[in-house]
Amino acid sequence: MATLGVNIDHVATLRQQRGTKYPDPIDAAILVQNAGADQITVHLREDRRHIQDRDVKLLKQILQIPLNLEIGNTKEMIDFALTIRPNMVTLVPEKREERTTEGGLNLNQGFDSLKNTTKILQDNGIPVSLFVEPNLEDIELSMKIGAKMVELHTGRYAEQDGNLADEEFERICKATKQAHKFDLIVHSGHGLHYRNAKRIAKIEGMCDLNIGHSIISYAVLVGLERAVQEMKAIVS
Ligand SMILES: CC(=O)[C@@H](O)[C@H](O)COP(=O)(O)O
Numbered sequence: 001m002a003t004l005g006v007n008i009d010h011v012a013t014l015r016q017q018r019g020t021k022y023p024d025p026i027d028a029a030i031l032v033q034n035a036g037a038d039q040i041t042v043h044l045r046e047d048r049r050h051i052q053d054r055d056v057k058l059l060k061q062i063l064q065i066p067l068n069l070e071i072g073n074t075k076e077m078i079d080f081a082l083t084i085r086p087n088m089v090t091l092v093p094e095k096r097e098e099r100t101t102e103g104g105l106n107l108n109q110g111f112d113s114l115k116n117t118t119k120i121l122q123d124n125g126i127p128v129s130l131f132v133e134p135n136l137e138d139i140e141l142s143m144k145i146g147a148k149m150v151e152l153h154t155g156r157y158a159e160q161d162g163n164l165a166d167e168e169f170e171r172i173c174k175a176t177k178q179a180h181k182f183d184l185i186v187h188s189g190h191g192l193h194y195r196n197a198k199r200i201a202k203i204e205g206m207c208d209l210n211i212g213h214s215i216i217s218y219a220v221l222v223g224l225e226r227a228v229q230e231m232k233a234i235v236s
Pocket residue numbers: 007009042043045070092099100101131189190212
């Protein structure tokens with residue numbers, strides 16, 4: 001079975017929504033670590049809509065489990081990663097206007113630049129994963145770029161039902177097999193939740209699942225009763 005990386009971006013989304021100091025993703029990361037997560041994942045977006053530079057710096061200092069930093073392939077982000085030195089970097093595509101990451105990297109278009117960035121980071125001891133569509137061409141390109149890992153974008157699998165989800169699942173299985181032939185470590189993520197994650201975790205050789213939005217959403221619900229009871233005790 002796979003290990004679990006918990007993406008805590010959307011704890012920061014709640015904070016940024018009001019410009020408050022709470023909820024602090026650092027507090028969340030400690031709870032997540034104590035609950036048994038194998039890794040913390042954060043996506044430092046160019047527009048800083050959720051996670052902030054300060055969050056990443058503190059996480060690197062306090063975490064006892066690995067920190068996976070997701071960034072776009074820009075000079076600003078590469079310089080930041082080289083300063084912070086996370087345990088790994090996942091290079092992801094980014095569009096300011098998107099609500100969330102819509103697909104994998106365009107490896108054909110970005111080939112030279114991604115190869116260069118991967119080399120810089122890995123030469124500095126930071127292993128690189130490429131966030132890619134689960135297709136055979138992109139797996140081969142990932143190997144040619146020289147990354148040690150890929151993260152297969154499971155968004156389409158998560159959005160589909162029935163036969164269409166089965167077809168996507170097959171694509172993920174084939175991409176995983178192909179990646180193993182090239183000695184790439186395989187992770188998966190995006191849109192995974194309590195009903196669709198198990199099937200992906202059971203794929204042979206699937207290393208890690210990065211899951212964020214569904215876990216933070218569920219945490220709001222399972223924590224609400226206690227939160228209301230504690231406020232009720234204060235106001236009454
Ligand atoms: C790259 C990826 O799939 C996730 O990290 C996702 O991007 C979470 O961040 P957003 O919800 O801001 O897209």
